[in-house]
Amino acid sequence: MAKAKSAFVCTECGAEYRKWQGQCSSCQEWNTLSEVRLASARPGSGTAGSGRAGYAGDHSRQIVDLGQVDLSEVPRLTSTFAEFDRVLGGGLVPGSAVLLGGNPGAGKSTLLLQTACKLAQQRRIVYVTGEESLSQVAMRAHRLQLPSQGLKMLAETSVETILAVAERENPEILVIDSIQTMHLEDIASAPGGVAQVRESAAALTRFAKQTNTVLLLVGHVTKDGTLAGPKVLEHMIDASLLLEGGADSRFRTLRGQKNRFGAVNELGVFAMLEQGLKEVKNPSAIFLSRQEEQAPGSLVMVVWEGTRPILVEVQALVDESALGNPRRVAVGVDQNRLAMLLAVLNRHGGLFTGDQDVFLNVVGGVKVLETSADLAVLLAVVSSLQNRALPRELVVFGEVGLSGEIRPVPSGQERITEAAKHGFQRAIVPRANAPKQPPKGMEIIAVDKLSDALEAL
DSSP states (O other), X not given: OOOOEEEEEETTTOOEESSOOSBOTTTOOBSOXXXXXXXXXXXXXXXXXXXXXXXXXXXXXXOXXXXXXXXXXXXXXXXXXXXXXXXXXXXXXXXXXXXXEEOTTSSHHHHHHHHHHHHTTTSOEEEXXXXXXXXXXXXHHHHTTOOOTTOEEEEOOBHHHHHHHXXXXXXXXXXXXXXXXXXXXXXXXXXXXXXXXXXHHHHHHHHHHHHXXXXXXXXXXXXXXXXXXXXXXXXXXXXXXXEEOOTTOSEEEEEEEEETTSOTTOEEXXXXXXXXXXXXXXXXXXXXXXXXXXXXXXXXXEEXXXXXXXXEEEEEEEEEOOSSSOOEEEESSOHHHHHHHHHHXXXXXXXXXXXXXXXXXXXXXXXXXXXXXXXXHXXXXXXXXHTOOOOTTEEEOOEEOXXXXXXXXXXXXXXXXXXXXXXXXXXXXXXXXXXXXXXXXXXEEEESBHHHHHHHO
């Protein structure tokens, strides 16, 4: 018998090595190399190998001039959820592989089951469950009052069997729940391991490319919220989506982390109800559920998520510290950026917070990843420090530089228009973002420096 070949793969970056070594030369991480058994390449085999070749048919071997490539729009399939389609970039693309991750109980299986049941009335769909029995899935569909006729189910974890069934049924959409439970017979390791996840995903993705099938994969996450499995899994797929939401909140946010067919960092908002996930048409209305009496430290800012603006409330609490090293706690924004902004406030705003505990929270569990929230964060801190409430009709956005200047942010006109739709009458914005013709009923206060914004308050 031929000796089985093996390689050592880094679980962090996916780099391969012929021999084991303590440190990965690519990502500089220690003790991340694990042995992977390589299956022998059999003639005509569609499931073995690392999946680097054979993703497309023989036509991919022909040399084509770039100017002769057909630029016609690929027809997309709707997921029946407008928020889901928004994050995907307009819908499901035939021949694409989409990975949906999230914490346990976030609603990954619920979202895909709702999508599959609704699309099964018009499309050919095969739903493969490797974690639950068919009766458990049927009970959930009955509880959610979903149409169960037309959806073809399969309880299987063998990739060879799944591909054989898929070739016979020829589905337009193939759902795998989840990729961590799949395994190949040729790989001598347990399901969920680095080798099994990598090779199983490669075989399924290759099938999707060859047959023009939409592949939807469910993936688990680690303790720090990243997708479990080797990093090479994220390179194989076309789109990586993350469904976020705490157990104490009924709202879920779907964020795109990688998308070859649309914008990255697009955000979709869902509400978890008794009938399953329901899309939220106007997310700003949810994040602006404020109290009647305005409290100090509360302010509304306009953040840009993907292709649309969203109004979010930020709350700050500044209190005298009893510790030698005051605390800086930030939920929803970068804690290091908060410390930097407090230093700018001290240097260019004349307000000292070195002996104060500063707590910051973005209402609704939204994670703000852009710098347009800088000015709103500082003004909320100033409001709490002075114990003076800001006007309810005020909205703020702008980036703050280290020298105290207020820098412009992208899509300033769209942010102001969104705030005017929700009844805001004042806006403190960077001078470069001030429109020539402000919306009717809104006062625009353009500022150049942090001191100008503090005077405007």
